[in-house]
Amino acid sequence: MGARFQTWFTSRIPLRDSTTLTQRNVYILPTAPGFMLGLTLLVLLIASINYQLNLGYVLTFLLTGSAVVGMHVCHGTLRGMTMNLVAPEAQFAGANVTIGINLLSQRRTPRYGIGLAVLGTDHWSWTDVPAQGAARVQIAFQVHHRGLHPVPALTAETRFPLGTFRVWTVWRPAAKVLVYPAPEPHPPPLPPGEPRPGGAATVQRQSTGEFDGVRAYRRGDPLKLVVWKKAAKSDELVSRDAQQVQRFELWLDLAHTGIAGASAGGAPLEQALSRLCAWVLAADKQGLQYGLRLGGQEIAPGSGEAHRKNCLQALALAFAQTGGTQP
Incomplete structure (x- = not known):
C-alpha cells in the first residue's frame, strides 16, 4: 500500500x-x-x-x-x-x-x-x-x-x-x-574496411584491432597518426599508413558484429549494440574515420568528439528504444 x-x-x-x-x-x-x-x-x-x-x-x-x-x-x-x-x-x-x-x-x-x-x-x-x-x-x-x-x-x-x-x-x-549501451569489456578487433569507390577490392583483417596498416615513423608525421599502443609494446614509433586509410572506409554495423539473431531484437541485439559501442570508442581512441549503420539509419564516416557522441546517441536510441523505465 x-x-x-x-x-x-x-x-x-x-x-x-x-x-x-x-x-x-x-x-x-x-x-x-x-x-x-x-x-x-x-x-x-x-x-x-x-x-x-x-x-x-x-x-x-x-x-x-x-x-x-x-x-x-x-x-x-x-x-x-x-x-x-x-x-x-x-x-x-x-x-x-x-x-x-x-x-x-x-x-x-x-x-x-x-x-x-x-x-x-x-x-x-x-x-x-x-x-x-x-x-x-x-x-x-x-x-x-x-x-x-x-x-x-x-x-x-x-x-x-x-x-x-x-x-x-x-x-x-x-x-x-x-x-x-554498456561497451563490451573485451570486444573482438575492428572489422575490415570497405573499399572506397575506385579503390582496392580487398583488405586484410588486422588481428591487433587496428583497422589500417602501419609503417615506420617518419619525421614530420602528425602525432595523431602515431600508434601509441604499438609504441608502448615495442618501444618503436610507428605511424598509420595514410594511403591505405584513403583507400578504405571503416563501417560499423550489426552484420559486422557476428552475433546471431541481432536483427531480431532481444538479448542478441543488446549484445551487438554493446559491441558496436566498444568499437566506436576504440575507433575514436585510435583517431580513425568511421561510419555507423543501424537498420535504415546511416551516419557518414567522420571523427572527433561530436561524431562519437552522435554515434553513441544513435546506439542508445536504436530501433525505437527511446524510452526507459524510471530507475
Whole structure:
C-alpha cells in the first residue's frame, strides 16, 4: 500500500526543472524523538497538575515553547528556497548518473542541515545554504538499460534545529538522461574496411584491432597518426599508413558484429549494440574515420568528439528504444 500511495502521490506532482518551495509543497511531521518529547511533556504536565508543582509547570511550558519554536524554524528552513536542476550528461548503462542541483536562498539568514536524495533511497547528500547565497548538491543514481530515461523523483528534507520534526518536499524534474549501451569489456578487433569507390577490392583483417596498416615513423608525421599502443609494446614509433586509410572506409554495423539473431531484437541485439559501442570508442581512441549503420539509419564516416557522441546517441536510441523505465 505504501508503494502504491507513493506512486499515486508523485504522479500528481507537475514536472519542473526548477521549483520554489512554499507552504503548498512543503510537509511536516514529528519524528520519533518528537513523539517521545510530546509524551514526556504530557507526563510532566499531568504530574505538575497532580502534585501542584509550579516548577513543573515552568519546565513543561518552557520545553513546549522550545518545541513550537523549533517547529517553525524547521519548516522555515525549506520554505522559500528555490531548487534548480543542472541537466545531466549522457552516461553508459550500469554507470552512475550524477545530477547537480543548485539551491538558492534569498533569506538573510543561513539555512542549515538540508539533505537531498532520490525518492525511496537512503543515499543522502547534505549541505548548508548561506544567507542570500547558493549551494550545489550532487546526487547519483544508476540506470541499467540504454535509452532516454526520466530523472527520478527527488526529495529534500531537514530536521534542523532540534530533530523533533521532519520537514520534506518531493520534486519531479522534467529533464531526461540519455544512457548509452554498456561497451563490451573485451570486444573482438575492428572489422575490415570497405573499399572506397575506385579503390582496392580487398583488405586484410588486422588481428591487433587496428583497422589500417602501419609503417615506420617518419619525421614530420602528425602525432595523431602515431600508434601509441604499438609504441608502448615495442618501444618503436610507428605511424598509420595514410594511403591505405584513403583507400578504405571503416563501417560499423550489426552484420559486422557476428552475433546471431541481432536483427531480431532481444538479448542478441543488446549484445551487438554493446559491441558496436566498444568499437566506436576504440575507433575514436585510435583517431580513425568511421561510419555507423543501424537498420535504415546511416551516419557518414567522420571523427572527433561530436561524431562519437552522435554515434553513441544513435546506439542508445536504436530501433525505437527511446524510452526507459524510471530507475
